[in-house]
């Protein structure tokens with residue numbers, strides 16, 4: 001269906017005056033990365049669109065995720081640069097970090113972004129509802145009071161199409177004393193920086209916040225169940241990251257599980273299974289996220305869930321109920337901002353615009369913004385050998401920036417190549433600027449370029465990135481895994 005009409009804002013305000021504001025072509029629940037994009041593109045294609053948000057316009061990424069996290073990563077980076085500056089001739093007087101300055105500067109920036117999101121939606125002609133949305137039936141949504149609008153009166157709207165874009169929320173471990181722990185939502189608003197932090201979990205959030213707190217001067221313990229951090233990433237990269245943890249002031253406790261948290265006079269004790277105890281000022285649970293489903297009353301609309309999520313495909317978004325769609329973290333598939341945005345965009349164009357835009361989810365690049373960041377695109381070596389004979393090329397070196405300062409921690413780069421076709425299946429890097437470099441390489445991997453294409457590309461000197469086009473010697477050949 002294609003709805004090509006002028007922007008509906010004038011029409012909407014006329015309808016609102018007449019008290020008949022109840023019908024929309026599209027109603028989006030949740031104004032995060034996916035929901036905002038979906039609503040905006042649908043409205044720009046002439047659909048009558050409304051969106052509900054209960055907590056913060058712009059969603060997790062803007063308010064409690066990517067953006068404030070990256071600002072805090074920058075804050076930690078400045079500390080390291082100041083420490084290294086004397087080796088480049090700077091006479092640096094003793095410096096101290098002021099946590100409250102960082103938090104208020106970050107909050108001002110987030111407020112600015114909130115306003116931009118609201119005005120972007122309004123300019124596109126989207127009707128905004130502030131409150132908690134839930135299903136009355138498959139085409140009716142009720143919006144009631146919420147954290148952001150505690151006094152809002154209950155309203156009902158009808159819509160031909162409804163998109164569930166309600167995101168996810170941190171998962172707390174069910175251990176005694178769990179109420180003493182913080183999760184990532186809290187970490188952005190702590191009154192003071194804890195001197196000692198014990199982080200549980202070595203996924204994205206655990207590693208990123210371990211790097212942030214250590215970089216700002218906290219003593220950090222990192223407790224994780226496996227032998228290596230970052231389950232799911234390339235094994236060689238995980239092993240290298242593991243070596244970088246102590247060099248960045250982080251004490252790793254691999255192969256350990258938390259048992260209970262005890263409050264004591266000067267902080268907390270994190271008891272580990274097997275008997276060890278970590279004394280700390282703050283226990284930070286970075287133990288995954290789960291989709292926001294509970295208040296939606298999905299049963300009223302008959303929407304099926306599976307394992308706590310709505311099983312919808314990224315490039316399709318359909319649920320078991322016609323006219324109801326799900327995008328972003330609520331589907332628990334990629335759980336990244338650019339993929340939520342792509343899912344919202346595809347859906348809006350399919351419903352109201354020109355469908356057919358192609359997006360390559362399989363080559364979604366990923367980055368962990370650690371002190372020495374890790375970034376990756378395509379297949380890990382372990383994934384590739386399931387179906388290919390592979391050639392592995394690696395390069396490990398001290399980045400030039402660290403030569404004068406003597407700062408420890410090598411950069412590691414890796415290409416995973418299909419031995420037969422020479423197509424580069426995966427590119428991985430740990431080291432300064434890895435996310436910026438891998439974003440460029442994601443185009444090459446998406447375009448299925450070959451190792452020959454990499455080899456005939458002339459380097460840009462002196463950079464770390466040029467190593468990706470000068471890896472001439474094969475590190476090893478790995479045959480396809482039998483079976």
Ligand SMILES: Cc1cc2nc3c(=O)[nH]c(=O)nc-3n(C[C@H](O)[C@H](O)[C@H](O)COP(=O)(O)OP(=O)(O)OC[C@H]3O[C@@H](n4cnc5c(N)ncnc54)[C@H](O)[C@@H]3O)c2cc1C
Nearest residue numbers: 030032033034054059060065066133167328329335336337
């Ligand atoms: C600490 C942290 C760091 C991250 N860093 C990165 C990063 O660097 N790069 C990256 O790509 N991704 C990152 N992510 C992941 C990224 O933030 C999410 O994948 C992305 O925000 C998902 O978008 P979404 O639209 O699905 O949901 P969200 O952005 O979570 O939006 C959902 C919105 O729905 C609202 N809502 C929920 N229920 C209702 C309801 N019943 N009624 C009305 N409104 C409702 C919520 O309040 C929320 O605003 C990070 C996440 C966290 C927690």
Ligand SMILES: NC(=O)c1ccc[n+]([C@@H]2O[C@H](COP(=O)([O-])OP(=O)(O)OC[C@H]3O[C@@H](n4cnc5c(N)ncnc54)[C@H](O)[C@@H]3O)[C@@H](O)[C@H]2O)c1
Nearest residue numbers: 201202203204205206286287288289334335336367368369
């Ligand atoms: N840079 C980025 O793109 C970025 C940054 C932050 C978050 N995110 C997104 O947010 C999602 C959530 O991040 P996350 O780090 O919380 O989740 P995650 O799934 O990446 O890591 C969860 C960690 O918690 C551990 N854990 C889970 N249950 C446990 C238990 N019972 N006991 C002990 N440990 C347990 C896991 O072993 C793992 O180490 C990520 O999957 C990612 O998609 C992305």
